[in-house]
Amino acid sequence: xxxxxxxxxxxxxxxxxxxxxxxxxxxxxxxxxxxxxxxxxxxxxxxxxxxxxxxxxxxxxxxxxxxxxxxxxxxxxxxxxxxxxxxxxxxxxxxxxxxxxxxxxxxxxxxxxxxxxxxxxxxxxxxxxxxxxxxxxxxxxxxxxxxxxxxxxxxxxxxxxxxxxxxxxxxxxxxxxxxxxxxxxxxxxxx
Amino acid sequence: xxxxxxxxxxxxxxxxxxxxxxxxxxxxxxxxxxxxxxxxxxxxxxxxxxxxxxxxxxxxxxxxxxxxxxxxxxxxxxxxxxxxxxxxxxxxxxxxxxxxxxxxxxxxxxx
Numbered sequence: 411x412x413x414x415x416x417x418x419x420x421x422x423x424x425x426x427x428x429x430x431x432x433x434x435x436x437x438x439x440x441x442x443x444x445x446x447x448x449x450x451x452x453x454x455x456x457x458x459x460x461x462x463x464x465x466x467x468x469x470x471x472x473x474x475x476x477x478x479x480x481x482x483x484x485x486x487x488x489x490x491x492x493x494x495x496x497x498x499x500x501x502x503x504x505x506x507x508x509x510x511x512x513x514x515x516x517x518x519x520x521x522x523x524x525x526x527x528x529x530x531x532x533x534x535x536x537x538x539x540x541x542x543x544x545x546x547x548x549x550x551x552x553x554x555x556x557x558x559x560x561x562x563x564x565x566x567x568x569x570x571x572x573x574x575x576x577x578x579x580x581x582x583x584x585x586x587x588x589x590x591x592x593x594x595x596x597x598x599x600x601x
Numbered sequence: 602x603x604x605x606x607x608x609x610x611x612x613x614x615x616x617x618x619x620x621x622x623x624x625x626x627x628x629x630x631x632x633x634x635x636x637x638x639x640x641x642x643x644x645x646x647x648x649x650x651x652x653x654x655x656x657x658x659x660x661x662x663x664x665x666x667x668x669x670x671x672x673x674x675x676x677x678x679x680x681x682x683x684x685x686x687x688x689x690x691x692x693x694x695x696x697x698x699x700x701x702x703x704x705x706x707x708x709x710x711x712x
Contacts, residue, residue, distance in 0.1 A: 481658060482648070527698070530628060533661075537620070541614050552614065557687075562618070
């Protein structure tokens with residue numbers, strides 16, 4: 411069971427960083443919302459507070475790793491220009507997509523939107539982590555700020571959803587492949 | 602200020618919120634510029650393999666951090682009126698979200 415080097419990096423970008431970040435969203439929204447419980451402060455122990463701070467910092471770090479790996483590792487392979495005379499465009503996903511009017515929209519809408527909107531997420535999640543580290547349980551006392559942070563977190567969720575969904579679709583229509591073969595799992599074939 | 606008795610001032614949080622909104626709008630504006638103006642596209646292409654996206658994302662990050670630094674210096678340790686700042690931050694965020702949407706970009710360019 412082999413993958414190419416570019417497959418591995420793309421999986422790391424999309425599944426390793428991006429999907430893990432997406433999975434963490436529900437927890438983040440739940441705990442931010444939990445700060446609304448009670449009239450005074452967030453009913454959490456110091457240990458819970460530390461864990462949640464670590465959780466939000468990890469989410470921000472994952473968001474940065476996702477956009478940086480996407481922009482500087484995967485995207486250059488995606489947008490590479492084929493040399494003159496090349497007919498098989500399988501190794502040049504952007505060129506492959508725009509060569510056919512039936513698939514050009516995947517680039518013109520999908521990739522053009524994904525590549526920009528994704529960058530909103532790390533900016534927002536860094537802000538969210540900072541606000542929680544700075545205020546901790548006292549955020550419960552700043553209701554407008556808490557609501558604003560929740561709203562921004564929802565926007566980051568939307569941005570990640572758009573980027574993740576188009577990333578998955580694009581990788582189906584025009585996968586980024588190539589480079590050295592990497593053995594993923596050794597498994598013997600049985601007739 | 603609108604939240605009654607708070608034991609920690611809201612200035613630092615307000616600065617972070619407004620700067621995040623500014624960063625999102627900057628991303629949208631730079632993305633549109635990179636798409637619409639050939640000279641801006643060339644300017645933003647600071648790392649050729651990634652094209653204009655490298656400069657667009659870097660410039661937006663600089664605007665975000667710069668806005669955060671300036672706002673934090675002015676507001677940290679102070680109570681500020683949060684409602685107008687939150688409204689402005691959301692307006693900037695929504696502006697940024699629209700400007701990254703290709704059909705809206707095309708509409709602005711008359712395509």
